[in-house]
Amino acid sequence: MKLSIRPFVLGIALCTLIGIVAFGLAKIPFFLSLHLSPLILSVLVGMALAPWYKKSGQIGIVGVLWCGKRLLRLGIVLFGFQVTLQSLLGVGVEGFLIALLVVAGIFTLGSYLGVKLLGLDRETSMLIACGSAVCGAAAILALESLSKTPAHKTAIAVGVVVLFGLLSMFLYPLVYEAGFIPLSPLQEGIYTGATLHEVANVIGASANLPKEAQEAAVIVKMIRVILLVPLLLLLSFTILKHRERGSNEVAIPWFALLFLGAILLGSLSFFPSWLRSLLQSGSLFSLTLAMGALGLVSDFSKLQGVGAKALALGAILWGVLLFGGLGLVKLLA
Numbered sequence: 402m403k404l405s406i407r408p409f410v411l412g413i414a415l416c417t418l419i420g421i422v423a424f425g426l427a428k429i430p431f432f433l434s435l436h437l438s439p440l441i442l443s444v445l446v447g448m449a450l451a452p453w454y455k456k457s458g459q460i461g462i463v464g465v466l467w468c469g470k471r472l473l474r475l476g477i478v479l480f481g482f483q484v485t486l487q488s489l490l491g492v493g494v495e496g497f498l499i500a501l502l503v504v505a506g507i508f509t510l511g512s513y514l515g516v517k518l519l520g521l522d523r524e525t526s527m528l529i530a531c532g533s534a535v536c537g538a539a540a541i542l543a544l545e546s547l548s549k550t551p552a553h554k555t556a557i558a559v560g561v562v563v564l565f566g567l568l569s570m571f572l573y574p575l576v577y578e579a580g581f582i583p584l585s586p587l588q589e590g591i592y593t594g595a596t597l598h599e600v601a602n603v604i605g606a607s608a609n610l611p612k613e614a615q616e617a618a619v620i621v622k623m624i625r626v627i628l629l630v631p632l633l634l635l636l637s638f639t640i641l642k643h644r645e646r647g648s649n650e651v652a653i654p655w656f657a658l659l660f661l662g663a664i665l666l667g668s669l670s671f672f673p674s675w676l677r678s679l680l681q682s683g684s685l686f687s688l689t690l691a692m693g694a695l696g697l698v699s700d701f702s703k704l705q706g707v708g709a710k711a712l713a714l715g716a717i718l719w720g721v722l723l724f725g726g727l728g729l730v731k732l733l734a
Contacts, residue, residue: 447693499730504535520710521707533715541562562598566602630657
């Protein structure tokens with residue numbers, strides 16, 4: 402037993418160290434200005450250490466894999482405490498419909514174009530499509546946990562989504578100020594929440610909008626986050642079946658149902674605010690360690706021939722979000 406516990410603890414300690422570094426980097430003004438969360442910085446630190454980790458013989462790999470799988474699912478469940486049902490009522494039926502069309506449309510389009518047009522494998526296409534459609538890296542991690550995708554595919558999907566999310570975050574305020582987007586302030590908020598990749602991107606891009614528009618942006622974004630649950634459930638029963646030949650068993654994403662349960666529990670009027678804050682911090686901590694584990698086990702030799710195609714898919718979906726989302730908001734909001 403002692404022989405099995407030591408590498409387990411060592412792996413967790415290594416991921417924790419990466420997480421601490423990521424939290425430290427996130428407080429540096431440069432990274433603060435980019436709105437880069439510890440979650441994103443952790444995968445970057447992990448990827449930077451990946452060559453060393455491979456040469457080391459992957460010490461503590463049992464604990465690292467535990468962080469990348471079990472701790473990941475815990476973080477996704479706790480992420481549900483960032484949303485309340487009451488907050489969703491502020492954007493009405495129109496905001497929900499726009500979010501639904503964005504999630505369904507972008508995921509379907511990305512999954513199809515990645516394979517049929519660009520020749521990407523289905524897993525990478527779906528990961529990029531999911532991250533673009535729902536909520537960036539957190540959505541990619543949720544789908545990765547369901548589909549058991551190789552770490553290098555998950556890493557490149559995260560990189561693509563982060564890149565175009567940052568691009569939008571800096572572009573939107575500029576075009577708003579220049580008057581290039583013919584929307585009211587409230588519509589701008591809905592548009593921002595419906596089309597940006599990460600929650601942090603939405604917060605950064607809407608910072609100069611009126612308070613009502615900022616709230617609308619975050620609420621629409623949170624609706625997209627909630628839609629991750631039915632998306633994962635649908636995929637578990639239609640696409641992501643166990644790969645063993647002749648097996649009819651499907652992987653039910655119980656963590657997605659627990660994520661929904663967290664939203665419902667956190668929406669209760671008597672739920673303590675201090676506990677909500679604690680659980681939100683637990684989510685960030687868990688996901689940050691999971692991203693560090695993901696970066697550590699990334700195999701860069703397997704990225705050859707995939708990077709350019711993955712970027713192309715991310716660019717196509719970014720363009721559809723940019724212009725298609727504008728059309729949806731003009732039509733429905």
